Amino acid sequence: MTPALHMTSHAIRIIIIITLACSGCVVEGAGWWVGRPQPYFAGLPTNLTLVAGHTARLTCRVHNLGDRQVTWMRVRDLHILTVGSLTYTADERFKAAEREDYGDWTLHLRYSQPRDSGPYKCQVNSQPKIARTVYLTVTGSRTRILGSGERFLQAGSSLSLVCVVVHEGSPPPALLWYHQNHLLDYDSPRGGVSVQVEKTGPQTTSRLLVSAVSTEDSGNYTCLPVGAPTASVAVHVNSDELRAAVQLEGVSGGVREGGASPLPLLLSPLLPLLLPLAPSFS
Template sequence: MAVLRVAFALLGATAYIFHAEPSSSGASAIAGTGPPNVLGCSQKLKRSVEKTYFVDVSPRNVTAIVGQPVVLRCRVKHPGERTVSWMRKRDLHILTSSIYTYTGDARFAVIHPEASDDWDLEIEYVQPRDAGIYECQVNSEPKIHLAIMLNVQDAQAKIWGPEEVYVKKGSTISLTCIVNIQSAPPSSVTWYHAGAVVDFDGPRGGVSLVTEKTETGTTSKLLVTRAELSDSGNYSCVPKNAAPASVIVHVLNGEHPAAMQHGGSCGITPKLLLALFTLFIGNMLR
């Protein structure tokens, strides 16, 4: 009988152990410490390890033209619940926070396509006062920021070469004008001679105009063939949306190689011409 009691006791203990094991696992699941939550913990750990950082997608030094729009780029990876903001360093003014604008200047806005990493700052109708440093910030711990320097230039045309050009009668006058607007190039560039429009279909004839867009802006080239003395005077390059540029052209009736415009060369300035003349007189006196 004693042996049977021991055997029954062992069987009961074994049954209790096998019956209690699932209950123990269920209790662990409820408490959040058992195997069913291992994946969830792993995901939480992964999310906490993902670091917020900026993706370097644009230059830190940006140049804009007065009156034109400009976009300052900022791409943030893994921002999570953190807030991305733009600040103007000059006066520490918060311009935008998340997708909201915090300035009364309606020219400023944030560009953030849904579900994208881009938090770009757009400034319309750029003004000289907008020049300075702008920071894209993320309120992580510690806080991270990306600084971009904005330079502002006037929309200005420029004619290559000196302010005065000398050409020989019968040769070709060649003038090249550059307009430093890239985002919104001028719709037209007009050349004037002594206040009158210079065009290929004008009464002068022998005029060629070539205008093209380049990486640095818009280039307009004026060629006037078989130069006459009457072609001397002021030539102006006038873009539709930029300040004009001017040059004085002298057509000389006679050979003077030192002062001639040769092909793409720019000739010499009056000061250099005076120096050459002085040197010539000095040699004569000797």
């Protein structure tokens, strides 16, 4: 046998051996797997920070999942939350959602609270098992509008509302005011609106002033900090000056600050009838 023929025969034997040894090998891109393609995670962020009250979405993206299952687990107590699309917790705030086109398995947590902070593990039941940990941080934040939850005004007066947001970490990037579903700012079609925002450490304060209110300005007013809980008050504007004063007196339980009691106004129409009945001391 010539040397060239011997080399060709040897090369053929090598190819046959490789082919037999790698029966079932699968090519994936530039890689090889012996047997089934193995699942792996895509490089998504592993830290999520949000303000309390909002929905947390923890996502792990799995390629080559096949017929395997994705499990979400809370690490602090090793509680299984979801398996596939099924939920295994009595806490109805948790829910799993799948997006097949991306291979995303997302754990949704509604109405998040600071106590929900901590690591959550996404695990695939492959052989060997693979897992990825996502760290959730929920910061506390409180929003309130100073004063009572209802305001009574007379037409022509000014409405002044003060919203205070107490936050941890960074302040809200924006703080918006709404009347019903309409945004209020200096450029509002209504006109006569001013908004001032002040940031001091862990507190952000916004002052809304609406001048010369009318009955059309009645309704709900909402303070909406971006990324924080909202707060609302109900405003009632009455065109009858006397009735507005009586309502305000009933709500405050006393004399209005900086103003007189409406009682003289109520008695003034009765004075002509009462005077003749008054006893004479002469």
